[in-house]
Amino acid sequence: MSDDNQPDARTDGGTGIVPPDDETPTWSERKKRRAGLPRLTYEYFERARREDQDLREQSTYVERDVLGFPTWPHELIRNLALTSFFVGMLLLLSATLPPHIGNPANPSSTPAIILPDWYLYWSFGLLKLGDLNPAISLLNGQKLMADRTYGVLANVVIVGAIAIVPFLNKGSARRPVEQPFWAAIGMGGVTFAFTMSMLSIQNIMPMNVSLLFDLTFLAPIVVGAITYAVLKTMREGYMYDLNRRYYRLRPPK
Amino acid sequence: MADEFMKGFGLFSVAALVWMISASWYRTPSFESTRQLVAAPPEEPGTVFDTLGIFLGDLMFWTALLGAFTFWVIIPATRQAREALVVDE
Helix, strand or coil: CCCCCCCCHCCCCCCCCCCHHHHHCCCHHHHHCCCCHHHHHHHHHHHHHHHHHHHHHHHHCCCCCCCCHHHHHHHHHHHHHHHHHHHHHHHHHHHCCCCCCCHHHHHHHHCCCCCCCCCHHHHHHHCCCCHHHHEEHHEEEEECCCCCHHHHHHHHHHHEEEEEEEHHHCCCCCCHCCCHHHHHHHHHHHHHHHHHHHCCCCCCCCCCHHHHHHHHHHHHHHHHHHHHHHHHHHHCCCCCCHHHHHHHHCCCC | CCCCCCCCCHHHHHHHHHHHHHHHHHHHCCCCCCCCCCCCCCCCCCHHHHHHHHHHHHHHHHHHHHHHHHHHHHHHHHHHHHHHHHCCC
C-alpha cells in the first residue's frame, strides 16, 4: 500500500490514469504495454475501470458486489436510445430507398433459380460440395457415394462440429480477448457460414465460380488467423481482474 | 487513439449510408440484377435534383473512404512520425 501523494505512484506510463494499489502493473507488464495495440487495450480498460470507480465513489447507492442499476432512468434511457436509433433507421431507409414490393409470385410456374430463405444458404451451400467428393481409383474412378449424399453428409459433419463445441469449451471467458484461440475459431466459423452462403448462390454471384469455391475455404482460415493475432496482441494489455470484480457473485449481507 | 478510431468509423458509416441511398436510386438499374449499387449512373440526368443526387453519392463515397483513411492511417502515422522525430529529453 503506497501513498497516493507520492509522485512516483504514476505507474502507467503517463496516461494520467492511476490504477489502484492492488492492481498496479509490474515493471515487466508495463514494458509489454508500452506501444501499439496492447497499450491501446490497456488504456481502454483502465479508463473503463477508473470511470466505474469514480461512479461508485460518487454514488449514493449501497455498494454491492454485483453491479446493478435502477430501471429508471439508467436502463430505460439506454433502451429508449437504442429503440429510437432503430426506429429512426427504419423510417429513414423506408422513406429514402426506392425498392418497391414486387408482384406476387406466380404459383403455376417454377422460377429458374430456386433458393431457400437466406438464413439457410449455408446449409444449401454444403449440398454443392460435389467438387470435394473424391473419385476413388480402387473403384475405377467411381465415387464412393453420390454427390447429393456427400452434401447431406457435409451437413451432418458441420452440425456435429457445432454441437461438440460446448463440450470442448465451457464459455468461461467474458470477452474474446480472454481466449484468443476460441474467438478465432468462432470468427472463422462465422466467416465460413458467410462464404458458404455466397457459394450457395453461385448462380447469381458476379464472380468466377472456381475462385469463389477456393475463397469459401481460404477466407475463414485467413480471418481466423488475423483474429488470433490481433487478440493475442491485445491480451498483453488486458486486465483479467477487472471482470472478476465485476461479475463475482456473493450472497447479500 | 480510440477516439480517432470512432471518428473514422462514424464518418465511414454515415457517409456509406448516404452513398447507399444515392446509389440505390442512380446506380441500380434493377433490383433483380447482379450489378446493384455499382452500375454507371445515367448519362443524362433528368433534373437538377438527379444531378445533385449523383454528385452527393460520389461525394459521400469518397468521404467514407478518405475519412476513414485519414483518421485510421494518416493522423496516427503523423503522430508516430512526429514522436519518432522529436528527440527525447
